[in-house]
Amino acid sequence: MVVRLRFLQFSDVHLDSRLTGSQLAWPREKREQRRQEITELVGKACRLAREHKVEALFIPGDLWDDEAISAETVARVLEAFASLDPIPVFIAPGNHDCCSPTSFYADEVLRARGMRLWPKNVTIFRTAEFETVPHPARPEVTITGRAHVRNVPLEERLLGAPIPRPRAPISVLLFHGSWIEYAGRDRSEKMFTAPFSRQELLAQGFSYAALGHYHHYAEITDAEGRVRAAYTGCLAGRYLSEAGPHYALLGEIGEHGLLAMEKIRVDERMIHDVEVDVTGVETESGLRERVIGRLRECGATASDIVFLRMEGRLPRGLRPASILEDLQHEYFHLAIADRTRPAYDLDTADPRTTQGRFIQEMRRRITATSDPQERALLERALDYGLDALIQGEVKPIYEE
Ligand SMILES: [Mn+2]
Incomplete structure (x- = not known):
């Protein structure tokens, strides 16, 4: 008989993230909306778990962003899990979401605030030591886990030595690291x-490990090519580094790894990190055409979040931010990073003028150097110098 366990896994939801200080430059009301949406995703993922009749929900950490999570958000999580x-x-x-004594994971904290306690179907691994519990309805299944108890880096190789535990046909590890x-x-x-390391994890001999911490999907396979561990990644993108699709994982665990799995997108929005080089564009309409074409290619939809990096050289006077302003309404959120440089005409400058002599001298130095870093520096210096001479204004926009 083949033993199997059907589960849903998600992690790194980072509930109540502030979403400030991001290159995505969220306006306040969208930050608020996005925070609300991410909270709702927990309920949505729980509905998925019910619909797919899973036998367990695994959450290997970072359910919330820090202890400043609001009591309202915690209350909604408690309700979703109780359902x-x-x-x-x-x-x-x-x-x-480390399990400190002042964390919402502590029932005393919930009690002190007059909130409902963690529902009886929820098991929280509350200590830094590994603990193994049986599945309440499937005695042949064990679940092993531990908690981070402080938000500080742990150097210890926690999987370096065998974790003592009873033997079971299906053994699952929840691990955040x-x-x-x-x-x-x-x-x-x-x-x-x-x-x-992969070796350390595989040597533990768990049927499967649900991993948390990194924010993009990644899996670990054994020598037979069976998936023995997976990070689902974050449940929803919040920052530019979280561009691309994000998932909850619906799967079936056998004795030696996953027998089946499906990555399910729970969040309807996706962050797109789009670069467009506008060199050669000469008019406002040409600029729009180039940008809109590139946005179509990347497949961003009206519910998505787009970060548009504009690179290359543009004729002076073409202002991308104002020309593209109406595109704001095409997406949930659009942030434009204008990194274009003016397309100065270097060849027709009169060598008797200050400007002409400056161009000549800088180009001589650019040609003379073989050091790519120095060349990049000189090229930026040429741009800054021309900004000062021609536009009478220098903006530090050429630095990375
Ligand atoms: Mn983490």
Whole structure:
């Protein structure tokens, strides 16, 4: 007989994220709307779990962004999880939603605020030590987990030695930490914590590990090519580094890895990081055409969030921000990063003028250098100099 367990997994929801200080430059009311939407996604994911008749919901951490999460948001999460009863929910708190004594994971905190307590179908791994519990309805299934108890980097190789636990046909690990071989685009910006290697994880011998911390989907396969662990990534994009689709994972665990899985997009919005080079464009309508063409190519829809990086050289006087202003209404949110440089005519400048002599001298130095960094520096200096001489105004827009 083949034993299997049907589950839904999501993590890194970062509820009540402030969404400030982002290149996406959210206006206040959209930040508020987006926060609300992300909270609603938890309820939506729970409805999916019910519809698909899963036998467990796994949440390997970072359910909320920090302890400043509002009591209202926590109340909605409690309600969503309670609505799943009797489907069990397992939570292994991450670094952001760490399980400190003042955390909403503590029943005393909920009681002190007069809130409902964590529903009986929810198991929270509340200590830094690994703990193993049986599935309430499936005694042949165990779930092992631990909590981050403070939001500080943990250097310890927690998976370096075997985790003591009873043997079971299906064993699941919930773990929040840094897979050292992870190659996703948010690799360098996430805190390096509770590191582990593929080898260390596989040597533990769990049927499957639900992983949290990184914000893009990634899976770990064994020598037979079976999926033995997966990060679902964040449930919804909030920042530019979270561009692209995000998922909850619907799957079936067998004794040795996943037997089936489906990535389900729960959030209807997606962040698109779009670059467009406008070099060669000469008119307002040409600029619009180039940009709109590029936006069509990337497949952004009206409910999406678009970050438009404009690169290249534009004739002086073409102002992308005002020419493209009406595109704001085509998307949930559009942020334009205008990194274009003026298309100065370097060839027709009169060498008897200050401007002409400046161009000549800078070009001589650019040609003379073989150091690419120095060349880039000189090219920017030429642009800044021409800004000063021609436009009488210098904006520090050429730096990365
Ligand atoms: Mn994390």
